[in-house]
Amino acid sequence: MPTSYHIVVCGSIVPDPLQTLEPVTTPTGPALKNELLLPAVLDPWAGHALFEAAHLAKQHPGSKVWLVSIGPKAKLQQVMMTVAQKVPFELIAIDGPAGGFTESAEIAAALAEAIQGLPGLDKSRLLVFGGWESATRGAGTTLQMVGERLGIVDQFQGVDQLTVRPDGSFQVLERIEGGRHQVSSCGALPALCGWATGNLPEPPNNPQVGMLNMRTVMPALQRAKPTKISNEGVTFPSVSLPKQRRETKIVKDMPPDDIAREIVEWIGKE
Amino acid sequence: MEKNPDTDPRETLKTLPGDDVRQIMWRYQDRYDLQMLIQSSRSVARGIVARLVAEGARNSHDWTAEKNALLPAFDAAGITTCFMDPQQGGFIEGPKNLALSLVAMELAWVDAGASTCSLAGNLALSPIHERGTPEQRDYYMSRCVPPQNGEQRKIWRGAFSLTEPLPYVGVETGLLSGKVSIAEWGVGQEPILQVEKRARFITNMGFANFTTAAVESADPRIKGSCIIILEETDPGVFDRGVPTRKMVHQLSSTNDPVFSLKVPASRIIGGYTVKDGVIHPKFNHSEIIEAVFRRTRVGVGLMTAAKLLSAVEPIIRYHRNRFRGAASVNPGTPRYDQGLQQKEDCLQRLVDIWATGEAAASLGLAAARLFDELDPVEKIKDQKFAEQGIAPGMAQMKAFRGISKQALEFISLAAQPAAERDQARYEALKTDAVVQYLILDSQANVLCPATKLWNTGHGANVMRDAVSLMGGYGITEDCPGFLGHKWMDAQLEATYEGPEAVQRRQLSVTMTNEVFLAVFRSWIRELRLIGTERPGIGADTLATAMELWSWTLEYLQKNTDAHGAKLYHGNRQGVSFPLADALCWLVASRSQILDVLELAAKGPANTVVAEGLDGLVNFFSDLCAVQAASAAGESARICAESVYGYSALPAGPGGKGPGDQTDASGAVTAALEPFVRLRIKLDASLAGSRLAKDRAAEALTKVMIPEALDYPV
Structure with missing residues (x-):
């Protein structure tokens, strides 16, 4: 097993979760109202994957991290002003749509093509990371198809922990029902991990890290190739917000037991 | 199809303006260093700063351990360093007025006291930055940069001591009661100065390691006034004084300090010359203040x-x-x-x-x-x-x-x-x-x-x-x-x-x-x-x-x-x-x-x-x-x-x-x-x-x- 890795993280942007997300019908299909105008963040699931990748790379000198991202170029650039400050990586930007109404098979094809085109990529050291699912859509299908297209058969989904053993093999903890984990061992690369939340906190912003990343991020954005996601054959019979809505309220000094009781009651109404 | 202004509704605001809009309006869309600085400042403002305010940290005049946590947060986010030039450990090339202004805005979006806390460190350094000798600039500014990976040193933080106890300096900065005189001046030696300064409402004084103080000559062998650098380890009294009982900006440390210190004349900001046995500071305190405050x-x-x-x-x-x-x-x-x-x-x-x-x-x-x-x-x-x-x-x-x-x-x-x-x-x-x-x-x-x-x-x-x-x-x-x-x-x-x-x-x-x-x-x-x-x-x-x-x-x-x-x-x-x-x-x-x-x-x-x-x-x-x-x-x-x-007033008829x-x-x-x-x-x-x-x-x-x-x- 190698002692350093080529880690490719797939991840894009989603609307800031604090924003009001209102489905609307457009001539090209469903969308979120004013989505392009709303502030965006790196998809939290992909964010966990990126931070885990950077952590792993730091522990194994000689490793390299790429972030392959499909999204509107200008929007990606805005998000990079935050993300690029957190950990070192090289951005591979693809100019295209991002959101919950794009066909995941097409997105997976574009991502896989971009990964295959990475200069100097060593598949015997390759780890493909990404979010197990996405904040825009919880289908959990994209990353699996990326792996299939790359011929990666060792795939793990809902990953919370990846531990490299002294012999180079690694142990993976995948989420299963009941708050438990399935423990797997993997002895060869390439492999793919769809991350759940992992265990790492979000790294703080550091503009000096950002300035270093920007040397490659800006050129990558400038040469981002446009990709067409046609959504051919995809129809959405209906789009609606979840019926069960939680109204935000501010209550100070509420005992934890009361908070828990209220949440249980709320879940029970569904 | 062209719009018909008589029948088509006028387009109007859809969402609140975001960063991409502000970058264009405020002219930093090509400044990635500033865009990142804004994001990192925002995370501090809407993170630790907001939590401190929400938890009631403003209800105390004292500089508490909780408030002190702001300083490492500023350091980690690049807020402390953004004032410095790259050769001093900073990361922004060229003038930094826009950069500092944007940071001030981000912090003040949540709490202006936190913003003042950040800016006051720069204010202490500003006299040195604007009018200091190259040696003074490199010495103090590099020490105010947070330690980099592997460095074992304490970061220095400064305060700017101009304002004096009432009824002196307030509106009229031309009056100073702080004095400087010559304590020792051996033949061929650098003069050692005695500085006596009481100050009021000095931001960052609760934790500053050095201060830049405005003083006037009390000695015929020193001409006029100057601003001089005082360090906490200088011989004499470096008393931070009591916290000022201000009713606002409680996330900045403000004290009324007292200084009675001996310092070498090389601490005079901008340097000095000696003519006929008299020390002539290169800049008087008013000239430096003008360059700084503007x-x-x-x-x-x-x-x-x-x-x-x-x-x-x-x-x-x-x-x-x-x-x-x-x-x-x-x-x-x-x-x-x-x-x-x-x-x-x-x-x-x-x-x-x-x-x-x-x-x-x-x-x-x-x-x-x-x-x-x-x-x-x-x-x-x-x-x-x-x-x-x-x-x-x-x-x-x-x-x-x-x-x-x-x-x-x-x-x-x-x-x-x-x-x-x-x-x-x-x-x-x-x-x-x-x-x-x-x-x-x-x-x-x-x-x-x-x-x-x-x-x-x-x-x-x-x-x-x-x-x-x-x-x-x-x-x-x-x-x-x-x-x-x-x-x-x-x-x-x-x-x-x-x-x-x-x-x-x-x-x-x-x-x-x-x-x-x-x-x-x-x-x-x-x-x-x-x-x-x-x-x-x-x-x-x-x-x-x-x-x-x-x-x-x-x-x-x-x-x-x-x-x-x-x-x-x-x-x-x-x-x-x-x-x-x-x-x-x-x-x-x-x-x-x-x-x-x-x-x-x-x-x-x-x-x-x-x-x-x-x-x-x-x-x-x-x-x-x-x-x-x-x-x-x-x-x-x-x-x-x-x-x-x-x-x-209009006069009566005829007048x-x-x-x-x-x-x-x-x-x-x-x-x-x-x-x-x-x-x-x-x-x-x-x-x-x-x-x-x-x-x-x-x-x-x-x-x-x-x-x-x-x-x-």
Whole structure:
């Protein structure tokens, strides 16, 4: 097993979760109202994957991290002003749509093509990371198809922990029902991990890290190739917000037991 | 298909303006270093700073361990380092006025005390940065950079000790009770100085390792005054003193310290020479203060601007949700869906708050960018003058008198079409750094005090309106956006680094500079052109208001009051100060219009901004029109009071007192006819301004806002 890795993280942007997300019908299909105008963040699931990748790379000198991202170029650039400050990586930007109404098979094809085109990529050291699912859509299908297209058969989904053993093999903890984990061992690369939340906190912003990343991020954005996601054959019979809505309220000094009781009651109404 | 203005609804604001919009308006869309700095500052502001405020950390004067956690957060986010040059450990090349201003805004968006805490460290270093020797700059600035990976050292933090115990230095920085004398001066040795300084209201003093202190000579062997660096390990007393019992900005440490220390003369900022056995500091304390404050005051003004803009979202949310939860108010009813936004008054008052915030931000950031432009030109000017043996102070002022003619010539040439002017002469003057310095400096000398005065003084009044729009909630600690705190804090922003009277005094001098007035006339011409191309943006209103102000200034400078006393005079602050106030309204409104034009011009190139650009520009143009009308009204009121107010009351039939500006029929004399015509023109130019306010108010009922504020309450 190698002692350093080529880690490719797939991840894009989603609307800031604090924003009001209102489905609307457009001539090209469903969308979120004013989505392009709303502030965006790196998809939290992909964010966990990126931070885990950077952590792993730091522990194994000689490793390299790429972030392959499909999204509107200008929007990606805005998000990079935050993300690029957190950990070192090289951005591979693809100019295209991002959101919950794009066909995941097409997105997976574009991502896989971009990964295959990475200069100097060593598949015997390759780890493909990404979010197990996405904040825009919880289908959990994209990353699996990326792996299939790359011929990666060792795939793990809902990953919370990846531990490299002294012999180079690694142990993976995948989420299963009941708050438990399935423990797997993997002895060869390439492999793919769809991350759940992992265990790492979000790294703080550091503009000096950002300035270093920007040397490659800006050129990558400038040469981002446009990709067409046609959504051919995809129809959405209906789009609606979840019926069960939680109204935000501010209550100070509420005992934890009361908070828990209220949440249980709320879940029970569904 | 083209839009039909008669049938198609006018596009308006869809969402609150985001970073991509601000980057264009405030001219840093190509500055990735600044964009990242903003994001990292924001994470500190809406993270630890907001939590501290929400947890009640402001309820103590002391610098607590909880508050002290701000410092490493600033360090980690690059806020501490952004003041430094790369060779000192920083990461931003070139002038940093805009960078520091943007950081100040981000922090003040949540809490201005935290912003002051960050800026005060820079303020301590500013005397060294602006006028220190190269050795002093490298020594202190590199020590104030957080330790890098693997470094084992303590970061230094500074405080700026100028203000002294009452009744000394406050408004009048020329009086100092802090003293410096020679303690030891061995033959061939560096003099050791004894510094005695008591200071008051010194920010960062609770933790500073060094301070830059203004002192005056108490020894015939030292000439004049200076600013000197004192370190906590110097022999003697470095007593931080008691925390100042201030009622605001409690996330900054403020103490009343006492110093009695022996320090080497090499600590005199800028160095010194010895002539006939007397130490001559290269810069007296006033020269250093002038260089420092003219830059740092901009950031203070921008704090209040940020607070006004930060009030918009919580107020909209409060108004919309006002009646939700009541048993008798059901979803789907107007009361439920619109809440207080059904009422025109609260919408229109919020439009005024937003328009003021936009104008204040535009003015302050224009000033910051101007200083970024000025800084390198000033260095070239200093170098040229040094080569010619022209010393700072009076000698430079004398040299400028000759050069100002060339500056006026350049301004005149710049106003002419390129094909019609003497292009060779224009190019020659354009590349003359001293001429360009004079032109930029004349503007900076107005925009800086205008930012400090108008943003904080008028801004504090408008913050009060913001608080009142939240009802009783506004004046509680639980108010979303901490609006009550922000209102109170604004009073200190109006006072820090030179209170309002100091700014008015400076403006009353700098706004009469002939170079500035020539620039001002070029602004009027520029606004007339804008008014032709974009009639709804308020440019014509503003241009007329500026003509009226210009006419009034000239009239006041040339005329006397009813008693024959000169009207525009240094000591006649009843005349000069209100006119300075009026000017601030005008320059703020102008900056706001220019920023919206920048957005309209550059927005289409950004695919994200282009999506909602028409509506955004329409809305912002309406805000400009609203603000231009307010500025014109306020300015015209001041001008009218100044022009008529010093005349005698109209005499009875057949009589006429000295200075009476009316004839027997009560009509004004010929001398005032131009003023009357301008006022009529101004009043007429307000056409449509209230319709613009109606449209902007309507937009507030439709705009999408986030579900919740992105920082705790």
